[in-house]
Amino acid sequence: MPPETASQTAPPTTPAAFGTVFCDWMTVARYRGGQWSGPAVEAVAPLALHPGAHVLHYGSSCFEGLKAFRMPDGQVRLFRADRHAERLRRSAELLCLPLPPVEVVEGMIREAVAANRDDTPHPPGALYLRPTLIGTEANIGAAGAPPAEALLYILASPVGDYFSGGGRPLTVLIEEHGMRSTPGFGQAKTGGNYASAMRHVVAARREHGADQVLFCPGGDVQETGASNFLLIDDRRVLTKPLDGSFLHGVTRDSILTLAADLGYEVVERDFSVDELLAWTAFGEAALSGTAAVLTGVGELIRDGRRHSVGDGSIGPNTRRLRQALTDIQAGAAEDRFGWLS
Incomplete structure (x- = not known):
C-alpha cells in the first residue's frame, strides 16, 4: 500500500514526456454479479485478462482524461472532476458497459491523486489521470450482449506538454471525406x-x-482526431454546437465560459471549410482538450495547398484564453467558477 503520509521528497520540476511514465499506484473496482466492489488501491502492474475477454473482441472500453495541479501552497487539486466522472458514465452508457456511480468514480480519482501526490509536478506540469472502464467477461459469443463483468481503474502519470515542441503553432490537415467516428457515437470517449x-x-x-487532422466530412468542420476545434478573433469565439458526432470537451466548455467572461461573443453554430479558410486571413484557430489545453494552429493544409493562419504564429487571443485557463488550474488566479476541488 502507498504511504499514508506525504514524503519529504520535493515534487519533480521537469515532467516526463506526455503519457510515457506512470505512477506506482492505481485505484481499482470490479463489477461482478450485478454490483460493484469497493474501490482498492493497488500497485500498477499488468492486468490478468482472459483471452476471451469481451474488451478484446468487441471493444467494450471507454476512458477519461483529466488533470490534478499542484497549488502554490503545495496542495494538489483536481480540475472539474465531476464533469469527467459524468462523461465517463455517458460513454459507458453508449457502450452498454456497467455504469459506475459518479460518486464512486470521483472518489477513486481522488484516491489515485492522494496515493501519487508526491509525483505531481510543479506547473506548467500536472498529474494526468486516466480512468478506464473495460468489459472483462470471458465470452466470445457475446457479440450482441453487454459484458456481465467489468473493471474500472484509474492510472496516474506526471505530464508536461502534449504536443512535442511545446508552444509552437500546429500544422493541421483538412480531411473532407473521411469521418472520425460514426454519427451519434463520436461523443463516446x-x-x-x-x-x-x-x-x-x-x-x-x-x-x-x-500534427493533426481536422475532420470536415462534406465540408462540415467538426473536430480533430483528439481535440475540439475553435476559431477565435479579437471579439468572437466560434465553434461547432454540441451534437453526437464529436466529443463534448470539458476544456472546450471551460474555454467558452472564460471567453464569455472576458467579453468575447461565443458563437456555437455549424461552419464550412470555406468559411474556415476565409477566417484565417484575420483570425486565429486552436485545438482544445485536457492534454492540448488550448494550442494554436499556424497552418492548414487543404488539397495539398498550405494556408497560413494569420501570420503563422500562435495568436494573442489564443494565448490570452490559454493563460486565463492555466492560471486558474495552477492556483495563480481566483477560481470563480468552482472548478478546482
Whole structure:
C-alpha cells in the first residue's frame, strides 16, 4: 500500500514526456454479479485478462482524461472532476458497459491523486489521470450482449506538454471525406473512435508533416482526431454546437465560459471549410482538450495547398484564453467558477 503520509521528497520540476511514465499506484473496482466492489488501491502492474475477454473482441472500453495541479501552497487539486466522472458514465452508457456511480468514480480519482501526490509536478506540469472502464467477461459469443463483468481503474502519470515542441503553432490537415467516428457515437470517449482516426493522422504526418487532422466530412468542420476545434478573433469565439458526432470537451466548455467572461461573443453554430479558410486571413484557430489545453494552429493544409493562419504564429487571443485557463488550474488566479476541488 502507498504511504499514508506525504514524503519529504520535493515534487519533480521537469515532467516526463506526455503519457510515457506512470505512477506506482492505481485505484481499482470490479463489477461482478450485478454490483460493484469497493474501490482498492493497488500497485500498477499488468492486468490478468482472459483471452476471451469481451474488451478484446468487441471493444467494450471507454476512458477519461483529466488533470490534478499542484497549488502554490503545495496542495494538489483536481480540475472539474465531476464533469469527467459524468462523461465517463455517458460513454459507458453508449457502450452498454456497467455504469459506475459518479460518486464512486470521483472518489477513486481522488484516491489515485492522494496515493501519487508526491509525483505531481510543479506547473506548467500536472498529474494526468486516466480512468478506464473495460468489459472483462470471458465470452466470445457475446457479440450482441453487454459484458456481465467489468473493471474500472484509474492510472496516474506526471505530464508536461502534449504536443512535442511545446508552444509552437500546429500544422493541421483538412480531411473532407473521411469521418472520425460514426454519427451519434463520436461523443463516446472510446478507443475505437481514436483508432478510426489514426490512419488519417499517420498519413497526414507522413505525407505532409502535419500534427493533426481536422475532420470536415462534406465540408462540415467538426473536430480533430483528439481535440475540439475553435476559431477565435479579437471579439468572437466560434465553434461547432454540441451534437453526437464529436466529443463534448470539458476544456472546450471551460474555454467558452472564460471567453464569455472576458467579453468575447461565443458563437456555437455549424461552419464550412470555406468559411474556415476565409477566417484565417484575420483570425486565429486552436485545438482544445485536457492534454492540448488550448494550442494554436499556424497552418492548414487543404488539397495539398498550405494556408497560413494569420501570420503563422500562435495568436494573442489564443494565448490570452490559454493563460486565463492555466492560471486558474495552477492556483495563480481566483477560481470563480468552482472548478478546482
